[in-house]
Amino acid sequence: MVTIRDVAKHAGVSVATVSRVLNSTGYVREDTREKVMQAITLLNYSPNEVARSLYKRESRLIGLLLPDITNPFFPQLARGIEDEVHSQGFRLLFGNSDEDLKKEAAYLHTFTQNHVVGMITARTISDDETYKRLGFPVVFLDRTSPQYPSVYADGREGGRIAAQEIIKRGSKQITLLKGPPNVKPAQERFQGALETLSGANVDFQVMNTTSFSFHEAKKWAKELFEKHANTDGVIASNDIVAAAILREALQLGKSIPDELQIVGFDDIPQSELLFPALSTIRQPAYEMGKEAAKLLLKYIKKEIVQNKHIELPVTFIERNTTRKVD
Amino acid sequence: MVTIRDVAKHAGVSVATVSRVLNSTGYVREDTREKVMQAITLLNYSPNEVARSLYKRESRLIGLLLPDITNPFFPQLARGIEDEVHSQGFRLLFGNSDEDLKKEAAYLHTFTQNHVVGMITARTISDDETYKRLGFPVVFLDRTSPQYPSVYADGREGGRIAAQEIIKRGSKQITLLKGPPNVKPAQERFQGALETLSGANVDFQVMNTTSFSFHEAKKWAKELFEKHANTDGVIASNDIVAAAILREALQLGKSIPDELQIVGFDDIPQSELLFPALSTIRQPAYEMGKEAAKLLLKYIKKEIVQNKHIELPVTFIERNTTRKVD
Structure with missing residues (x-):
């Protein structure tokens, strides 16, 4: 030798x-x-x-593009990915896209230049030309895509469950918060909730919001009670917005969950530390990250892929911002 | 020339x-x-x-090693780093070390093999042999180091301020939570608070904790009120632990801040969404990340570095878990 x-x-x-x-x-x-x-x-x-x-x-590098790591849903996702790729001897090249096409293009360029062997992306527009020209496998995460392999939670079903649970617990004047229009999973959960509310025997109103930022969440919360002082149930666009609404409601002296029920979305780790602890729809972020990494590594290793679309279930996490039922 | x-x-x-x-x-x-x-x-x-x-x-890759991106202090830090390196045309190779020397060594190996031009690390043990053999500049973040360039907040002063503010606002039976022994910044804030409490005219007790995890935070909170039912002021080891203590106190029917004051540490974005909103010591995480990236890029670009140790100030953020004073 x-x-x-x-x-x-x-x-x-x-x-x-x-x-x-x-x-x-x-x-x-x-x-x-x-x-x-x-x-x-x-x-x-x-x-x-x-x-x-x-x-x-060639490398053992994998590109990872997330919208924004400071949104508390994404660190869990990133951690699931990192644990899996690390255990298989791969490493992550990481960037925040800010859902900005120019920034995304810059990252795709870098990923190519650094010879990544694959890429995981959580992005909004799933089927444009950009991804077609890449010379490595891509897995979409937290996004559906008819043509690319993808891992996501059943957001529409999550929206339906949120509406069912809040109706079952007696809210009659429900406010449904619609998340940012460019965030596809937010629109899916909205559609699911809308579907159930529309078919039920309750009054409801829809309130538009345009971001998930901490700062703006406080603004939506204020606006909600100015516009809809008598609402007795809120289906929030995510847990951050739900936390801001809970805070505003308590400040207004509302009794939770007796006068007002709140259901969040995501089940970020902080939600169980709120008082009352937040009832929410859980997306299994860590598991989603792990599954996406596993799926991508199958493509990288040219193993046979049985199912290129993996949908993970969402579940209602009953805590104390909703009333108890038998 | x-x-x-x-x-x-x-x-x-x-x-x-x-x-x-x-x-x-x-x-x-x-x-x-x-x-x-x-x-x-x-x-x-x-x-x-x-x-x-x-x-x-050489590449335009920078290695980034954080203890754990799911600790809500780190996404802000990572975001500050990414914004700066991205604006200067560099990219991040990212890993979680879990403060595990073997995992760290694996990442250092990868960083070298992928020709990173520099590295930012937030790690506990700062001066061992491992970093000496690297062929690229290293900046320590959220950690002090006598020999390596470093960017950190003044944790000891933060601890002092937390103690001063809670004493000034009338707590007489203070519980000081000591963070995980292997997390150096946690020990520094603890020492600062201890110093001030020791010199003041108040009773106090120290309670040991061994992690910052969400799950364990609830455990420390329960333990605190079992052991020290009559405490009227808590200096928490970080904001996550403070949130868990706030939650437990409210559940026990304590009036906040009248019967019990709580001061956190970090000022993670979630803290202002708590009710009552958390008074805390702010570490400028985003700015720390940005400064570390700037400092590293100076070394990478072989510019003259005036100050290889950058200490950023901490500040008391007065919200509603502490009483008002003139």
Whole structure:
């Protein structure tokens, strides 16, 4: 077997220099570097898997594009992905897209330049031209896509469940918050809730919102009680908005859940630390991340994929912002 | 044109030493470093052009190692880093270390193999051998280090302020929560608070905790009121633990802040959505991330660094879990 010593001897350099070339550490003169690479090729030296893949211009890197890691839904998702890819010996190149096409394009460019072997993306527009030109597998996460492999929770069903549970517990004048129009999963949960409310024997109103930011959540909460002072049930667009509404309601002296019920969406870890603890629709964020990573790694390893669309179930987490029923 | 040799000669050191200073790799004595920086300034040496050829073969990747992105302090930090490196055309290779040395070593290995040009790390043990052998600059974040460049908030002062504010507002039987022993910033805020409490005319008790996890926070909260039912002021180890204590206190029917005051630490975005909103010590997480990225990029671009240790101020954010004073 050819060793690093043989390469060094053939190239007329030290073993340390060959090592520096292979690891791309320290300074090596360009002509020295070329001599070493030639010796490697001639002797058919195969240092180790990583150096080999480097040489072939492959990597063990996976691109990850999330809308914004400061939205508390995404750290869990990212953690699920990282745990899985790390356990299989891969690493993440990470960026926030801000749902901004220019920023996304910059990241796709970088991912290509750094020879990622695959990519996971949580983005809004799923089927444009951008992704077609990529030379590696892509998995959509928290988004459905007819053409790309995808992992998502059943948001529409989540919306239906939220509406059913709040109706079953006696709310008669329900406010449904519609999330940001460009966030597809927010629209799906909205549609699901709307469907159930429309078919039920209750009054309801829809209130539009345009973001999930902490700062704006307080604004929606104020607006809600100014516009709909007598609402007795709120289906929030996510848990952050639900927390802001809970806070505003308590400040207004409302008794929760007796006068007003609130149901959130996501089940971020903070929700169970609220008082009263938030009843919500759980999306299994960590598991979604893990499943997306598993699915992508199957494509990367060219294994057979039985199901390219993985839908994870949502569940009602009953805590104390909703009343008890038998 | 001034060369690196001229700089070395002027400073009375070897070329290798100048290189180590420029790249912030390996150990250089502080007085040697200053001599080199003076020579660079005096001779108006501009290493950028020389470095350019080297630079071309390098990547525009930066390694980022955080303890755990699901701790709500870190997404803000990560976001500050990403915004800055992205605006300067660099990208992040990201991992969670879990404060686990083996996982950290695996990431350091990957960072090297993927030719990162620098690295930002938030880790506990700051001065062991591991980081000495890296061939690229490293900035410590949320951690102090005598030898490496670092960006951190003044945790000890934060602890002092928390204690001063709660004493000033009349708590007489204070419980101080000591954070996980292996998390250095948690120990610093604890020491600061302890110092102030020790010198003040109040009774206090210390309660040990071993994690910042959401799940365990509820446990500490229960334990606190079992052990110290009559406490009238809590200095929490962070905002998550403070939220759990607030929740437990409200559940026990305590009036906040009249019977019990609570001060958190971090000012994570969720804290202002609690009811009552949490009074806390703010660490400027986003700004810390941005400053760390700026500092690292100066080393990467071989610019002159005036201050390799950047301490950002902490501030008391007065909300409604503490009483008002004039």
